[in-house]
Amino acid sequence: MQTTGAASPAEGRRGSTSPSCQTAFRATWTQVQQATLTLLLLSVVTGIIYPLAITGLAQWAFPRQANGSLIHRDGRPVASQWIGQAFTAPKYFWSRPSATTPMPYNAGASSGSNLGPTNPLLAQAVQDRVAALKTLDPDNTAPVPVDLVTASASGLDPHITPAAAAYQAARVAKARGLDLQTVQQAVARHTARRTLGLLGEPRVNVVELNLDLDLLPR
């Protein structure tokens, strides 16, 4: 292989001006000024004007979404459309397990379990959750949909899969003294399809569904 020619461009680049100490200092001082001022000015643009402008536009165009998509009942906020809650009573559809602390579905401190797939604690937790579901619903011999016994990434997942809703529908109907069809219709009302028939996954909003069920006449 031939490697000819000037291989040391690191030398001789300051050849044009003889760098006396003073000019070097002045050049550095100019750089410090430019860096400081640019940081300040771009901070104002991207750190103050930009977020404030977006907030203003968002509050004007999408006030409900920008403030947490709260669901109101009788003029009071009762839940957020996007933040799940924990349910343990048989008459409610259960949400997915949540790993937030100190209580599940703590939307002030989102977190997943971070348990690895071979961690015995994960297997134990899943086993316990399956047992809890089976105890309340001994007649149900269907396999448990995996999302219903595994913790979500945020600990705040507002959704369960349609499979997980179908698994629980009979239990909820029995506990509420409703016929299965009424409960299934309520599930259907709160089931979202894939966006454009393509993106994401079909899902049931548990909070909206349970709020709705509480309003149904017996």
Place this chain on the structure above:
Amino acid sequence: MTTNAFLQIGLYLAVLVALARPLGAYMARVYEARPCGLDWACHGLERLVYRLCRIDPAAEMPWTTYAQSMLLFNFLGFVAVYALQRTQNLLPLNPESLPAVSPDLAMNTAVSFATNTNWQSYGGETTLSHLTQMLGLTVQNFLSAATGMAVLVALIRGFVRRNAATIGNFWFDLVRSTLYILLPLSIVGALSLVSQGVVQTFRPYEQLSLIEPTTDADGKPAAKQTIALGPAASQIAIKQLGTNGGGFFNANSAHPLENPTPLSSFLQLLAILLIPAALCCTFGQMVGDTRQGWAVLAAMFLLFVPLLVLGYAAEQAGNPRLAAFGLDQVASEMQPGGNMEGKEVRFGITQSALWAATTTAASNGSVNSMHDSYTPLGGLVPMWLMQLGEVIFGGVGSGLYGMLVFAIIAVFLAGLMVGRTPEYLGKKIEAFEMKMASLVILIPPLVVLVGTSLAVATDWGRSSILNCGAHGFSEVLYAFSSAGNNNGSAFAGLNANTPFYNLALALAMLVARYWLAIPTLAIAGSLARKKATPITAGTLPTHTPLFVLLLAGVVVLVGALTFVPALALGPIVEHLLLVGG
């Protein structure tokens, strides 16, 4: 692969390629100071910045001055973020009265954001005030990204210029990247995200009564739910566009108020790879041969798609350890099935696995699912994508300059094979360029492997591990792979908010960022001084499928030789344990 997964991934890649070309052409116009279409909106502000900051945008810089300006600017940015965190308790916009951040955590976070890594040792809603998030993190999201783009443009000028002593003006590249590219895209992105339900408000956290009261860990009843809010959308838009990735909330883009719908997820996924992919086209335009840009982009896709499919398949297969409990893990129209621990229902397996590959191919590091809970092979994919040097798309600017350094290595290897002086884009590649290129490809593995060894050899490192056995080793390896390649995602079970990890990872981030950027600028300076070498019959064409294969091969070879032993101790052992029972 389910039909839907195939379609979702196919649509994503198609939209990405379709957008890369026009955006790439636009960015080339921005950096060449030609009319770009947004001059009416941005030009006045740009002139104002130059005037107030005493910048002469036409003043050309040799590479040393360019590097000094970059380092100085980034250092001041670091100081600003550090100072904001340490004094946030005294400053306004702190509705939850959060205390000042501890020195080691503040240092780590400041380094993390100044280096475009955005590693999250902090907890978002539980650690940082609104002011810190806006004026510290959001600002660095813009400026660290713009810094990466500036270094890339300087390198491209090195290829383009002949017999030149200078490589452009850092302030010009920085300001135009911010005002003409990042800011307009962020405004569109942020408003789209709000429309989907991402919060953007200065209200205090919401307190709601629970539908069914619950109990906390101590068995005490809890009837209220606290919902953290804040100006999130404006930060999330730039966090994705600038391949930053640091979350507004702790759960990052898995948090429903940071990423509420499949559409918001799709938009964020696009934003992650948009600029890195488009910059390939910018590169092609600026060197006057668009085929050169497409060739680099093709090499990126060639590596990205198979790894993405592998990750998806591993996650969709589910966890055999859980099958024994009578679980249904099979995909159907009723559920995504698969390994759902640490994933959100609305994203299922497809958008989660797509995100895991995308965020680590780019040096983004945001997550919409928890990588620590991935199956061993599903977790190997994001880990290896980082270890390949963050050049498969990579960070905005930094990814492509890393990939161009790999291209220099590739032509050098080809030159060795045929016994000719290697050339790339008409410039001879000689000893100086090769020395600098070697630094660029060797420093990140050094940082990752030494850091991991140090951590697993000491109690400081081991005491932070959550999961036992091989998976615990993976947590540490992942952390240093992430910091040592400026990615920022995590196997989050590792408790990284300890003095040891805050310091060690901050050091890894600093070395990985600047000891790649400085040699890259040195290459730019050296190339710019050279005359153009005429193309002859003996010149290796660098736009052909052969070169694409060679380039991809070099990336894989370096990544595999360096990291397979470490991967064997972590995810590969764990995979064998999992399938072996």
